[in-house]
Amino acid sequence: MNTLLIQRLIPKMPLRYIIRSASTDADVPNFDMENPFEKEKPQCILCKHKIVVDYKNIRLLSQFQSSYTGQIYGRHITGLCKKQQELLETEIKKAQNSGMMGFYTKEPIFLQDPELYDVERPIRPHRF
Amino acid sequence: MIPYELIVLFRVMPKPELTTAIKRTANAIFDRGGLIRKLENLGTRETPYKISSNGMPHRQASYFLYECNIPPSKIGDIINEYSRDVDIIKKDIYKKTIPEQFECTLHEEMQPPPYRKDVQEIMALARRKEKRKFKANTGMDYYPFQK
Numbered sequence: 001m002n003t004l005l006i007q008r009l010i011p012k013m014p015l016r017y018i019i020r021s022a023s024t025d026a027d028v029p030n031f032d033m034e035n036p037f038e039k040e041k042p043q044c045i046l047c048k049h050k051i052v053v054d055y056k057n058i059r060l061l062s063q064f065q066s067s068y069t070g071q072i073y074g075r076h077i078t079g080l081c082k083k084q085q086e087l088l089e090t091e092i093k094k095a096q097n098s099g100m101m102g103f104y105t106k107e108p109i110f111l112q113d114p115e116l117y118d119v120e121r122p123i124r125p126h127r128f
Numbered sequence: 129m130i131p132y133e134l135i136v137l138f139r140v141m142p143k144p145e146l147t148t149a150i151k152r153t154a155n156a157i158f159d160r161g162g163l164i165r166k167l168e169n170l171g172t173r174e175t176p177y178k179i180s181s182n183g184m185p186h187r188q189a190s191y192f193l194y195e196c197n198i199p200p201s202k203i204g205d206i207i208n209e210y211s212r213d214v215d216i217i218k219k220d221i222y223k224k225t226i227p228e229q230f231e232c233t234l235h236e237e238m239q240p241p242p243y244r245k246d247v248q249e250i251m252a253l254a255r256r257k258e259k260r261k262f263k264a265n266t267g268m269d270y271y272p273f274q275k
Binding site: 041042044052055056079080081082094100101102103105 | 233
């Protein structure tokens with residue numbers, strides 16, 4: 001057998017799959033093994049960095065707000081998961097009601113903050 | 129006692145007056161059997177919107193955060209006292225939330241509609257609501273009468 005060829009093939013697959021398939025009969029492929037080529041599940045930006053949304057962190061909250069109307073952008077624009085979007089919206093409303101954040105305005109110092117998503121290219125088409 | 133977060137906006141005033149105002153608000157909590165865990169100064173700055181209180185529009189305020197444990201039955205009492213305070217522009221009380229652990233479900237939400245669970249539920253509901261069609265039972269494959 002060409003060992004050189006095997007060496008080239010092996011590193012692509014995690015080691016645990018190779019050991020399991022070789023346990024019974026070397027020639028029979030293990031059909032029970034999980035898909036080694038499965039793609040990594042996409043995560044929303046807040047889940048990925050494990051950010052806890054807090055109503056006192058106005059700088060973060062205002063990144064999900066329109067700089068023209070102060071509208072909270074929807075899930076189809078922000079690209080957050082359902083739970084995070086729900087938490088974000090409650091926290092923004094808390095901040096607005098306690099006089100920390102504007103309803104219709106964004107603080108001018110936050111206008112230069114980096115954009116986390118593209119408003120012009122939503123995941124799902126706009127309603128308007 | 130439940131941990132709360134109390135946000136108080138004081139009107140802009142000189143330091144000695146502000147300290148007495150803070151002491152007054154803190155004593156209101158202590159008098160009702162509460163305790164303060166943390167008192168934080170969030171700074172004096174311009175409010176994001178004009179706030180009218182005590183017959184005066186306010187555009188600037190001193191923000192203070194109290195982390196405190198208050199008996200829930202006394203909260204209305206405390207809010208009532210603060211609303212009568214001349215130095216307080218705005219106050220808000222929230223339960224201190226403990227961040228819960230949850231899995232990101234974005235990969236499920238990114239799927240095309242028929243694969244999404246919430247869409248499937250709606251489709252099942254629509255199927256259940258479908259009207260039953262009347263069967264004539266005439267034994268014929270066409271409708272024998274005039275329509």
